[in-house]
Each structure stands twice: as C-alpha cells, then as structure tokens.
Amino acid sequence: MTHLVFFCGHAGTGKTTLAKRLFPRLMRATGEPFCLLDKDTLYGGYSAAAMGALTGDPNDRDSPLFLQHLRDPEYRALIDTARENLELGVSVAVVAPLSREVRDGRLFDRQWLGIGDTVTIRVVWVQVTEDVAHARIVARGNPNDAYKLAHWDEYRQRRFVPSGDQCRDLLRFDNSAPSNEAYDELLARLVSS
Template sequence: MSASAPRLIVFAGHAGTGKSTLARIAIPRLHAATGESFCMLDKDTVYGAFSSKVMGLLTGDPDDRDSPTYLENLRDQEYSGLLDIARENIALGVNVVLVGPFSREVKSRRMFDARALGMPEDTPIRVVWVALDEAEAKRRIVARGDHRDRYKLEHWDEYRKRRFDPNPVEFPELIRYDNTHRDPARFEALLAALR
C-alpha cells in the first residue's frame, strides 16, 4: 500500500477512441514508476456478458448498448456498479483505473468530485479524456468488429448527436489526450500527469 491516498484514474471518452488499449499500456508503466498496484476496471469487461443477457431479455438484441431502453434502464446501473467496485478497492489502499465512456459523469462534473462519487474525500482523481475525430473513431469501431457496436453503427446518426467534446476552458482539470497517433513524448507526459 502506498503512503499517499490511493488514486482513481479514469480513461473516459467515446467508443472507438482507444481507451482500453491506452489504459493497458499505461498501467504497467505506472506500476514500474511507482511500485504501486493498480486495479483496472473496464466497463465492457465487467458488464459485457451481464448486459448482453439483460438486453437480450429486454429487447431481444443482446448486442444493444445504445438504444433508449439500454440508456434508460441499464446504463446508470453499470456505472454505479463500477464506482462501487472502485470504492471498495480504494478503501483497501489499491489504486483504481476505470475505463468507460463516462461522458455524463464528466459533463456533469461529478467525475472530478470524490465525495460525489462516494470515494474518500482525499482520493486524488485524474480523468483522461481520450479524444479522436469522429470519422476515425467510426473507422476503428468498424475495424474492430465487436458485436456490441452493431446497434451503434446501425444508428450512427442518433449516436453522434450525443458525442460530447469537452471544452478545455470549461474542464481545465481534464487531461485531454488525442489518440490519433502514438506519440512517445505525449504518452510520457500523460504518464507523468497520472503519477
């Protein structure tokens, strides 16, 4: 357990931006630099099979992760559960890395407030907004061929209306990371900001 309060690190952003990949590359580097443990909680890993089962029962479409039915009945419960697991790990002295869109939580500023998240008040929070141009994000979503993206791709015009691009002036605490190209210097700067 580290001498300082355990950290909550969030890789947030829209589908196809590379949040999970970036987190998986960052965590071993953070561990090597700090000697601390990090628990990674990726929303798709934690809730993928569960949500498929529930959406199959609700709508007949286990791949649906973007319809009004999902957004109104399951989305917030998934995020609440992730935060509950994160809270338990932080209480045990383990740093937590959360991966998921978290757009509502960022937009409402809840993601920057340890108390609003139910975390200990001294929990340092770092939120990385992984940004990518919409056309490139869509290209990557198509290329990865994940069945859970089918509904989103079939209803792209509706999905794109909800894409939120946080203004750096309005969200100065957000660590914005353009993931269009791998840039070693920018990645090193990101790691330094997360330590």
C-alpha cells in the same frame, strides 16, 4: 495515498488500449498496486443477457431502453467497485465512456464518488476525430457496436466534446497516432502531485 485514474471517451477512441499500455508504468511510477476496471469486461456479459431477455438483441447497448434503464446502474456499480478497491489501499484505473459524468463534473466530486481526500483523482479524456472513431469501430467488428453503426447520425449527436470549465481538470489525450513522448507526458501528468 492511492490513485483513481479514469480513461474516458467515446467508442473507438482507444480508451482500453491506452489504459493497458500505461497500466504497468503507472504501477512502477507510483509504487502502488493497481487494478483495472473496464466497464465492458465487468458488465458486458450481464448487459448482453439482460438486453437479450428484454429485446431479443444481446448486442443492443446503445438503444433508448438500455440508456434509460441499465446504463446508470452499470456506472454506479463501476464507481462502487472502484471505491471498494481504494478503501483496501489498491489504486484503480477505470475504463468507460463516462461522458455524462464528465459533462456534469461528477468524476471530480469526491462525495459522489464516495472517496476521501487521500485519493488522487485523474481524468483522461481520450479523443480522436469522429472519422477515426467510426473507422475503428467498423474495423473492430464488435457486435456491441451494431446499434451504434446502424444509427450513426443519432449516436453522433450524443458525442460530447468537453469545453470551457469542463476541461479545467481534464487531461485531454489525442489518441489518433500518439508518439512515445505523448505517452511519457501523459504518464507524468497522471502521477504528478
């Protein structure tokens, strides 16, 4: 059996940091080989080149142009890459916002993911308050965040907070200042049957 673990949430929540912290522990706990697929690592260079050619701004990855034409193909390729690894018997940890996919319940839709019943799916929704996220985004100084920061009121309207049935299978994780016990509890939930 293989595992497909998603670390999702908005910018500044610490998705990548959390995934990297838990990564070696996931491999030990499951006894499975894992690969880490971070959307920014896989597609950041390509997106920068495409947006630079289209708009002259390689860091523009939140504008309507990017969201309408490049976002979905990036996410589809990310899911397809995860599926290929799973087919080879390698478990996968995916790091990406995936807010639309969480909202629409797609990350639990085996047909949409293209995976069978032998894959264990876990979706972690990494969250912090908007103020904490904003402060982290400013502090990291990543040029990819420039559009987001310049249009914060517009961006914050897109910040999706799962509720109701959307939360049923989500593992919500407050990443503001988690304790060691919080990490241990999350790991236990990720590997439970």
